[in-house]
Amino acid sequence: MAVRRTRRKPRPADRIGSILILAGVAAVWLTVLLVGRTGDRPLDPGRDPRWGADLVAPGQIGDLELAATRVFDAEDLYEYINGQAPHYIQFGFRALLVAEYAAGPAELPSVMIDLYDMQRRRNAYGLFMESFPPEAELIDLGNGGFLSGSVAVFWKGSFYVRVMGLGASASESAVETAAGLIAERIEDDSRELAEFAVFSREGLAEDTLSFLKAAPFGLAHLREAFVAGYDTPEGAFRLFFCELEGPEAVVEAVRAHAGFLEGRGGLQEANLEGENLSVWGEDRYIGASLLMGRGRFLAGSLRITDVAEARRQVEDLLNRAESALDSGGKDGGIGGE
Amino acid sequence: MTDGGNLTRRNFLRMGTTAAALGMAAPGLLAQGSAGKLEYRVLGRTGLKVTTVSLGCMVAPEEVIAMAGDLGINWFDTAHGYKGGRNESEVGRALKARRKDVHISTKLRRGSTQEMLAQLETSLTRLQTDYVDNLMVHALSSRDQVMDEATLAALTRAKESGKTRFIGLSTHSNMTECVNAAVDAKVYDIVLTSFNFNSDAPLIAAVEKAAKAGLGIIAMKTQLGEFPNPEGGLTPHQAALGWVLEKPYITCAVPGTRDFTQLEHNLEVMSRRLTAADRRELELYAAATRSLYCTACRGCEGQCPQGVNIPEVRRCAMYLEGYRDTGLARENYAQVAANAAPCGDCAECVATCVRGARLQPVLARAHSRLA
Numbered sequence: 084m085a086v087r088r089t090r091r092k093p094r095p096a097d098r099i100g101s102i103l104i105l106a107g108v109a110a111v112w113l114t115v116l117l118v119g120r121t122g123d124r125p126l127d128p129g130r131d132p133r134w135g136a137d138l139v140a141p142g143q144i145g146d147l148e149l150a151a152t153r154v155f156d157a158e159d160l161y162e163y164i165n166g167q168a169p170h171y172i173q174f175g176f177r178a179l180l181v182a183e184y185a186a187g188p189a190e191l192p193s194v195m196i197d198l199y200d201m202q203r204r205r206n207a208y209g210l211f212m213e214s215f216p217p218e219a220e221l222i223d224l225g226n227g228g229f230l231s232g233s234v235a236v237f238w239k240g241s242f243y244v245r246v247m248g249l250g251a252s253a254s255e256s257a258v259e260t261a262a263g264l265i266a267e268r269i270e271d272d273s274r275e276l277a278e279f280a281v282f283s284r285e286g287l288a289e290d291t292l293s294f295l296k297a298a299p300f301g302l303a304h305l306r307e308a309f310v311a312g313y314d315t316p317e318g319a320f321r322l323f324f325c326e327l328e329g330p331e332a333v334v335e336a337v338r339a340h341a342g343f344l345e346g347r348g349g350l351q352e353a354n355l356e357g358e359n360l361s362v363w364g365e366d367r368y369i370g371a372s373l374l375m376g377r378g379r380f381l382a383g384s385l386r387i388t389d390v391a392e393a394r395r396q397v398e399d400l401l402n403r404a405e406s407a408l409d410s411g412g413k414d415g416g417i418g419g420e
Numbered sequence: 421m422t423d424g425g426n427l428t429r430r431n432f433l434r435m436g437t438t439a440a441a442l443g444m445a446a447p448g449l450l451a452q453g454s455a456g457k458l459e460y461r462v463l464g465r466t467g468l469k470v471t472t473v474s475l476g477c478m479v480a481p482e483e484v485i486a487m488a489g490d491l492g493i494n495w496f497d498t499a500h501g502y503k504g505g506r507n508e509s510e511v512g513r514a515l516k517a518r519r520k521d522v523h524i525s526t527k528l529r530r531g532s533t534q535e536m537l538a539q540l541e542t543s544l545t546r547l548q549t550d551y552v553d554n555l556m557v558h559a560l561s562s563r564d565q566v567m568d569e570a571t572l573a574a575l576t577r578a579k580e581s582g583k584t585r586f587i588g589l590s591t592h593s594n595m596t597e598c599v600n601a602a603v604d605a606k607v608y609d610i611v612l613t614s615f616n617f618n619s620d621a622p623l624i625a626a627v628e629k630a631a632k633a634g635l636g637i638i639a640m641k642t643q644l645g646e647f648p649n650p651e652g653g654l655t656p657h658q659a660a661l662g663w664v665l666e667k668p669y670i671t672c673a674v675p676g677t678r679d680f681t682q683l684e685h686n687l688e689v690m691s692r693r694l695t696a697a698d699r700r701e702l703e704l705y706a707a708a709t710r711s712l713y714c715t716a717c718r719g720c721e722g723q724c725p726q727g728v729n730i731p732e733v734r735r736c737a738m739y740l741e742g743y744r745d746t747g748l749a750r751e752n753y754a755q756v757a758a759n760a761a762p763c764g765d766c767a768e769c770v771a772t773c774v775r776g777a778r779l780q781p782v783l784a785r786a787h788s789r790l791a
Contacts, residue, residue, distance in 0.1 A: 151788065162782065183789070192789055216504035218542075249789070250750060301484040303679035343680075367490075368483040368680070 133178050136200050138242075138268060140182035144261045147184035150192050155179040171199065174296055175206035183249075184261070192249055194261050199243040205307070208276055209294040211238035225266040226274045230255070235262035240271040278309045281403045282322065283396075288312040291321075299323065300369050300385060304339030317388055320370075322396060324382040324404045333376040337362055340374045363390060373397055380404050458492045459690040461671045464636030466586050466609050468523060468553070470495040472665050473686050476640060476674035477511050478502045484683055485514035489522055491687060497612070497638070497674040499527035499558055500543050508546035516548050525554035525610075527590055528574070530565065536574035540583060554610055555584035561593040561735065566601035566608075576607065586610055592641060593738055599626040603633045615639035615670065617663045617702045622718075624667075631669035639664045639673040654689070656705065657682070659698040661689045719774030730771055730779065732756045737786035753790035 131154040142149045153163075156178050161168035163179065177200045183192035201207040211227065214236060219229040225244065228237030233248030235258050246262040248254065279292050291312030299308035310323040327333050337360040344350040344364035353362040363373040370386035373393045382401040387393035459472040474495035475488045485496065498511045508526060515522050524547060528539045536557070544550060555578050557571050565571070566589060575587040588610030591598035595613045602608045603626075611630055615623070616639070631637050643660045654662060664673050677683050694702075720730040733756055740749035769780035 153785075162778070191791075213503060217506055219504070298679040299481070301481045301487070301679045301683075303681045368487050 134180055134200070135178060136180075136198075136242075138180075138198065140180060140196065140198070141264060141268065144184050144194065144264055145257065147186055147194055147257070147261075148188075150183045150185040150188075150190075152183070153181040155181070171201075171210070174210050175202045176200075177202045194257055195247045195249055196261060196265060197245040197247070198265070199245075201241050201243050204238075204241050204271075205276055205278065205294050205309075206296070207238040207241050207243045209296050210243045211236065212293065224259075224262055225269065226271060228262065228266075230259070233258055235259055237262060237266060239266055239269040242269055244269075276309075277407065278324075278326075278404075279311075281309070281324065281400065281407050282311040283399070283403075286313040286315040288314040288319070302340070302343065302369070304336050304343065305381070317392070318386070320387055320393075321385045322383070322400055323385070324380060324400055326404070326408060327379050327381065329379050333379060333381055334360065336381055337374055337376045340372075344372070361394075363387075363393075375401055377401055378405060378409075380408075457691045458687075459665075462636075463495075463638075463671045464609060464631065465634040466636050468586075468636075470523060470672045471690070472672045473661070473690050474638075474672045474674045475683075476676040477507055479676045479678045480510075481679075482510040482514045484677055484680060485511055487680060488677070488683055489515050489518050491683075493687070494521065495523050495525065495638075495672055495674065497525050497640070498547075500539050501527075501529060501558065505542070505546060508543050512546055512548035519549055523553035524549065525556065525588075525612075526552050527556040527558035527612075529558055530560070530568070530571055533570045533574045533577070536571070537577065540574075540578055544583065551582060552584050554586045554588055555579070556588040556590050556610065556612060558590055559593070560589050560591045560598050561738070563597050563601040563604075566598050567605055572605070572607060586636075588612060588636075590640070594735060596622045596626045599623070599630050602635060603630050608635060610636040610638060612638040612640055612674070614641040615664055615673075616642045617660055618706045627667075628669045636671050637669055639670050640675075642673045642675055654692055654694065654698050655685060656701060658685055658689045658692065659694055659702055661686060662692065662694045662698070663702060665689065666694065720771055720779060723771035725770065726766065728771075728783070729756050730783065733783050733786050734779075736790055737782045740786065740789060749786075750790055753786065757791065 133156045134154045140149055140152055155163050157168075157172050157176060160171060160176065160179060163181070164171070179200070180196075180198040182196045182198070184194040184196075185192045199207070199210070201210060208226070215221070215227075215229055216231070219231065222228050222230060224235060225237030225239035228235060230236075233255055235246040237244050244262070244265055246258050246265065248258045276294070278294075282292070288311075291310070293310045295308045295310060297306050299305050299310060305325055307327065308323045308325045310321060312321050313319065325336070327336065334355075338355055341350060341353040341355060341362040341364075344362065344366060347366055349365040350362070351364045354360060355362070358377060360376040361374065363371070365371045371388070371390070371393075372383060372385050373387055373390065374381060374383040375394075375397050376382075380401055382397045382404060384393045384397050460469040461472055462468065463470050471493050473493065475485065475493050475497065477485055477496055477498040480488075488496070496511055496515065498507050500508065502508070503510075511524065515524065526543050526547065528536045528543070530536070531539070540555065544552070555575060557565075557575065560566055575584075578584045579587050586609040588608050589598065589602055590612040592614040595615075599611055599613055602611050611627075613623075613627065615627060615637075627637055642664045643657055661673055661675055664670055675682075675686050677686060718731045720734070724730055732752070736749050736753040736756060739752060769783070771779050771783075773779050
């Protein structure tokens with residue numbers, strides 16, 4: 084027997100549903116169109132979803148007008164900076180906004196700005212310090228900058244910024260003006276990294292504060308290390324602390340350090356259980372080292388001469404790091420955490 | 421593992437992260453500070469015997485450099501510009517006590533003869549030595565740069581004054597042209613070039629030819645990044661290094677070495693050989709990464725129906741974006757435009773990269789900025 088299908092008259096709710104479905108499909112289609120890879124066609128960076136920051140390239144810098152913008156992410160950064168891309172990515176790179184400025188629509192660009200969103204202030208700072216020539220003069224640009232020919236480089240917030248003059252007509256003053264304007268547009272609560280305030284100033288050696296993103300001191304099991312050098316009558320040593328993802332990462336790092344020392348015949352003592360972890364030992368290249376871990380923080384000392392004193396110092400550093408950073412110290416800056 | 425039928429780098433990396441982590445967690449061979457067997461080769465006509473696994477110091481902490489020296493590595497590669505100049509100081513401190521046992525090679529930025537000689541003086545001070553074993557001009561990318569008179573004058577004067585024993589050049593762009601030019605110049609002793617399992621036939625031929633001509637050949641960028649080796653054997657990092665050192669025309673490699681573990685693993689390569697599994701993984705990774713970088717193979721030459729000189733325009737884009745040398749980019753683009761059609765406004769670019777890299781965006785960027 085044939086089945087008779089009854090066609091009922093569509094109700095208003097059905098029509099609304101159909102419209103909503105079609106609208107949803109259209110929205111998805113438009114989203115795909117906008118969100119899909121755009122190569123490097125000029126885009127308002129505010130509309131490129133790969134650019135997560137609120138900061139938009141200014142439309143005008145002095146007499147120069149914004150001519151073109153590009154956005155790159157980790158997938159295609161190599162197209163822009165080729166062999167350097169992995170290093171930037173390893174440093175926490177999230178996205179790059181490139182903005183070009185020219186004297187007029189028919190003119191070649193004479194200033195180019197590279198605005199790297201490095202996700203965190205520490206990453207921007209670390210990348211900046213790597214590029215900072217020791218002979219250069221640190222100038223008052225952003226949170227710290229320098230000039231090298233027709234290039235201005237600075238960091239502020241979570242941004243690492245390069246401003247370049249292009250061509251023979253580029254003037255250093257135009258570069259400095261552009262750099263200053265960009266720096267003003269980046270918000271930041273502080274010129275310093277809050278993490279450096281954790282270190283005691285007593286005996287702190289000048290120009291020894293640093294942030295080492297990966298494998299500080301050649302130790303593959305450590306990362307995200309804030310380091311300070313100390314010079315006291317008892318000798319020179321280094322203190323450092325690392326803020327990791329969580330307690331498991333800390334346990335893993337402390338155990339790895341014990342393994343490192345043991346493998347080299349220098350392990351003296353290890354406490355790898357409970358909330359307060361510690362290991363100390365000696366190595367020909369990093370000297371006597373003490374590492375302590377608690378929560379998501381590691382703290383340690385290298386080239387120690389007095390283990391008891393080192394324990395006191397590292398414990399103090401751990402307490403200070405927890406107190407300062409566990410209270411929600413801001414990472415600052417647009418795009419920062 | 422594949423994406424649309426193609427093995428992508430991202431999928432390949434995701435595939436074996438755990439395997440890689442396990443491999444790297446295995447204890448190294450150097451528990452007691454022993455390097456195992458060291459291999460040496462003679463660096464071309466210099467006569468220097470250097471360890472086949474040497475040290476690229478750019479990312480190496482001072483502690484690692486010191487350990488490398490203690491373990492017997494005797495060739496250390498740094499540069500005036502690494503870490504803003506701090507790397508040479510690190511090398512100097514780490515190797516001061518054993519200066520006579522090691523060879524230090526550094527590189528200077530191109531400039532006038534006087535500028536380069538001034539750089540050299542600064543470098544020697546940082547390195548705490550009154551000579552280097554090899555002085556190179558850094559990151560050349562064209563025959564013209566290799567033959568540049570100011571460069572050759574600086575290197576030659578440095579050699580004549582005893583501030584360097586030998587001279588050379590480094591290149592990681594348009595390497596084939598640069599290596600061939602180094603042979604033709606007849607003054608260089610050493611060439612440091614990118615060379616890895618992804619290198620193409622023209623570069624391999626150029627390097628072989630240079631070695632036969634007596635130049636010492638040093639390989640860098642041997643790893644092309646890190647990737648997993650699920651089948652065991654050498655780690656992929658080691659396999660890539662081992663692939664390079666299998667080539668008798670390569671004297672040594674200077675892998676960038678960030679930590680003690682990496683140093684130990686690199687040294688282990690000197691006493692290990694590639695297995696069939698290692699080669700298979702390298703082939704897979706080569707296929708996954710071939711399209712990422714332009715290697716200046718010139719496979720795109722002659723493809724544009726409008727006559728755009730694609731390889732040369734790509735090189736201009738590299739000067740502008742990679743090297744940020746806008747003057748050089750514009751100067752070269754002017755020559756390209758004078759001799760051939762500039763990139764136009766075709767509705768669709770028909771040229772394709774034989775390695776799968778994207779051409780059109782790079783060409784369009786170069787044209788918009790340099791035309």
